[in-house]
Amino acid sequence: xxxxxxxxxxxxxxxxxxxxxxxxxxxxxxxxxxxxxxxxxxxxxxxxxxxxxxxxxxxxxxxxxxxxxxxxxxxxxxxxxxxxxxxxxxxxxxxxxxxxxxxxxxxxxxxxxxxxxxxxxxxxxxxxxxxxxxxxxxxxxxxxxxxxxxxxxxxxxxxxxxxxxxxxxxxxxxxxxxxxxxxxxxxxxxxxxxxxxxxxxxxxxxxxxxxxxxxxxxxxxxxxxxxxxxxxxxxxxxxxxxxxxxxxxxxxxxxxxxxxxxxxxxxxxxxxxxxxxxxxxxxxxxxxxxxxxxxxxxxxxxxxxxxxxxxxxxxxx
Amino acid sequence: xxxxxxxxxxxxxxxxxxxxxxxxxxxxxxxxxxxxxxxxxxxxxxxxxxxxxxxxxxxxxxxxxxxxxxxxxxxxxxxxxxxxxxxxxxxxxxxxxxxxxxxxxxxxxxxxxxxxxxxxxxxxxxxxxxxxxxxxxxxxxxxxxxxxxxxxxxxxxxxxxxxxxxxxxxxxxxxxxxxxxxxxxxxxxxxxxxxxxxxxxxxxxxxxxxxxxxxxxxxxxxxxxxxxxxxxxxxxxxxxxxxxxxxxx
Numbered sequence: 001x002x003x004x005x006x007x008x009x010x011x012x013x014x015x016x017x018x019x020x021x022x023x024x025x026x027x028x029x030x031x032x033x034x035x036x037x038x039x040x041x042x043x044x045x046x047x048x049x050x051x052x053x054x055x056x057x058x059x060x061x062x063x064x065x066x067x068x069x070x071x072x073x074x075x076x077x078x079x080x081x082x083x084x085x086x087x088x089x090x091x092x093x094x095x096x097x098x099x100x101x102x103x104x105x106x107x108x109x110x111x112x113x114x115x116x117x118x119x120x121x122x123x124x125x126x127x128x129x130x131x132x133x134x135x136x137x138x139x140x141x142x143x144x145x146x147x148x149x150x151x152x153x154x155x156x157x158x159x160x161x162x163x164x165x166x167x168x169x170x171x172x173x174x175x176x177x178x179x180x181x182x183x184x185x186x187x188x189x190x191x192x193x194x195x196x197x198x199x200x201x202x203x204x205x206x207x208x209x210x211x212x213x214x215x216x217x218x219x220x221x222x223x224x225x226x227x228x229x230x231x232x233x234x235x236x237x238x239x240x241x242x243x244x245x246x247x248x249x250x251x252x253x254x255x256x257x258x259x260x261x262x263x264x265x266x267x268x269x270x271x272x273x274x275x276x277x278x279x280x281x282x283x284x285x286x287x288x289x290x291x292x293x294x295x296x297x298x299x300x301x302x303x304x305x306x307x308x309x310x311x312x313x314x315x316x317x
Numbered sequence: 318x319x320x321x322x323x324x325x326x327x328x329x330x331x332x333x334x335x336x337x338x339x340x341x342x343x344x345x346x347x348x349x350x351x352x353x354x355x356x357x358x359x360x361x362x363x364x365x366x367x368x369x370x371x372x373x374x375x376x377x378x379x380x381x382x383x384x385x386x387x388x389x390x391x392x393x394x395x396x397x398x399x400x401x402x403x404x405x406x407x408x409x410x411x412x413x414x415x416x417x418x419x420x421x422x423x424x425x426x427x428x429x430x431x432x433x434x435x436x437x438x439x440x441x442x443x444x445x446x447x448x449x450x451x452x453x454x455x456x457x458x459x460x461x462x463x464x465x466x467x468x469x470x471x472x473x474x475x476x477x478x479x480x481x482x483x484x485x486x487x488x489x490x491x492x493x494x495x496x497x498x499x500x501x502x503x504x505x506x507x508x509x510x511x512x513x514x515x516x517x518x519x520x521x522x523x524x525x526x527x528x529x530x531x532x533x534x535x536x537x538x539x540x541x542x543x544x545x546x547x548x549x550x551x552x553x554x555x556x557x558x559x560x561x562x563x564x565x566x
Contacts, residue, residue, distance in 0.1 A: 069483070070446065070456060070458075071455060071456065074450065092477050093458075093459060093474075093475070093476040093477045094476075094477070096442045096446075096458070096459075097446065097456075097458045097459070098446075099443075099446075100411070100442075100443035100444075100445075100446035100447045100450065101446045101447070101449065101450040101456065102450075103412065103443070103447065103450075104412060104415060104446070104447035104448075104450035104451050105450050107412070108412070108531075109410045109411070109412045109413075109530070109531035109532050110411070110412070110441070110443055110447075111532060112440070112441045112442060112443060113440065113442075122535065126440065126540070127343075127438065127439055127440055127537070128328070128334040128343060128437070128438060128440070129334075129437065129440065130540060131333075131334035131336075131343075131539075131540065132334060132336050132343055132537050132538065132539065132540065133537070133538050133539075133540050134534055134536070134537045135534075135535040135536045135537075135538075136532050136533065136534055136535060137532065137533040137535055138531070138532055138533075139531050139532065139533060140531050173455075175454070175455045175485060175486040175489075176455040176456075176483060176484070176485050176486075177483060177484040177485075178481075178483055179471065179482040179483055179484050180481070180482045181476075181478065181479065181480070181481045181482075182479045182480045182481075182482075183478040183479045184478070184479045192477070196565070196566070220566060228495065231496070232495075232496060237479065237480075238461070238475045238479070238480065238496065239476075239477060239478060239479045244437065244440070245355075245434070245435060245494070245495060247477065252565050253559070253563070253565040253566065263330075263333070263334075264330065264437075270543065273565070274559070274563045274565050275543075275546070276555065276559070282548075287546075287548070288545070289543050289546075290546050291543075291546035291547070291563065292546055292547060292548075292549050292555055292558055292559070292563075293546060293547070293548045293549065294548070294549050294551075294552065294555050295548060296552070301552050304552040304553075305552050305555070305556065308552055308553055308555075308556040309556065309566070312556070312560060312566070
């Protein structure tokens with residue numbers, strides 16, 4: 001049987017995590033079909049057709065798919081489900097919102113947020129904020145799976161030429177209306193895929209003080225992260241939150257500044273390759289996962305850090 | 318307007334999770350249990366809406382073993398009017414939970430169903446969406462702000478890109494983010510009063526729902542441990558280590 005991958009996109013381009021989800025899908029079965037639901041999303045469908053691991057692209061277009069509402073998307077997927085053994089999607093807010101709506105309609109017990117494909121029916125997923133890994137086997141005939149994108153490498157993005165088919169649009173679900181989306185535009189790398197992430201916590205003490213983080217992130221071409229405490233306190237917007245209920249990041253370098261390291265935060269960053277902790281409390285749990293810990297007042301350490309970075313001749317991009 | 322709030326009993330968020338040596342799960346004996354944190358936000362929001370005069374009744378429902386009732390009792394102590402406890406043993410997957418809740422919705426006919434966006438034990442993030450699918454109701458997941466209007470809700474949702482606002486007609490499901498509100502503490506007099514509030518008990522089989530798991534748990538293991546790092550004595554040393562040892566900048 002085949003795998004139906006629900007592509008995440010913005011009607012123009014594929015979201016980068018779609019590439020990671022395709023890799024995971026291809027580990028389940030080589031016959032991966034990408035489903036692109038949207039409005040005037042031909043460019044996104046074309047991009048999906050160029051992924052060498054994708055064997056076929058199905059596009060479904062209508063005005064009411066413009067804003068990705070799960071109530072409109074789910075019936076499109078369930079209508080196509082007969083032809084597939086697996087339906088997969090990234091476990092980000094798009095997939096988390098959508099997939100259970102599909103699974104319930106198919107009477108399937110969804111497997112959320114997998115980090116490894118053991119076989120066509122067996123997967124590994126973190127539970128308890130990543131403090132345990134469960135190996136689970138789905139006994140449903142049709143499997144609905146969401147994929148933790150940072151646990152899979154992105155697939156090749158060019159060289160393929162899969163056929164693009166069109167499927168019929170469904171009716172609009174009239175009881176839910178999209179009002180607006182407030183996206184924070186930034187020239188920085190995306191938090192989920194950045195090579196370096198600099199994160200601030202409650203220790204930053206104010207939103208204004210995040211400038212210290214920003215200047216270092218600028219220098220390192222890094223994304224900016226935050227603990228839930230910093231977001232709750234209003235220092236920075238929610239899209240920066242790293243942790244169990246925020247984003248999971250796996251950068252080459254994660255610099256945690258003024259973050260104590262609650263298990264809920266560690267759940268979102270402890271797979272990073274190199275972790276640096278800067279905290280004035282030497283007993284802070286963040287030091288237990290840090291490769292390099294600096295016990296210091298961040299208001300002294302961060303300006304010095306910037307100065308030292310400025311002294312370096314080259315910084316890897 | 319009637320609001321049904323689903324609450325789950327989970328290992329307290331402050332407990333250091335330990336995996337059982339035989340790989341069958343995590344240690345739950347003699348471990349502190351609490352209400353799933355975002356479920357507290359769901360109760361708080363429902364009670365606030367009632368206090369504003371826009372709702373008439375708040376019902377707390379839980380599913381699980383005898384002790385799961387504690388979460389309902391806690392909800393009653395912070396302002397829910399009455400409780401429902403569906404008794405069930407063992408692992409109950411989100412699909413089964415949503416089927417049970419569907420039966421409760423059929424019986425109670427609430428205008429809104431609130432719950433946390435995710436349980437911090439299985440981290441599934443499924444139940445609200447599944448329930449709204451089974452009912453064909455609108456869903457507003459990951460809510461950080463709710464405005465109740467006439468027969469409608471305007472909900473701000475936390476999404477990866479920032480914030481999204483949607484308008485949903487009632488009846489509807491809302492799953493709550495931790496940023497939705499600041500849950501109150503129960504006062505001692507209210508804890509005493511809550512003991513007199515009714516909790517209706519029934520079993521999953523009374524409702525005719527098959528709760529047999531469809532996902533087989535093969536093993537549970539500890540994640541790989543990070544090896545201990547070092548403390549550096551200065552910023553200059555840190556930058557040198559990152560440049561020359563870790564080679565990441």
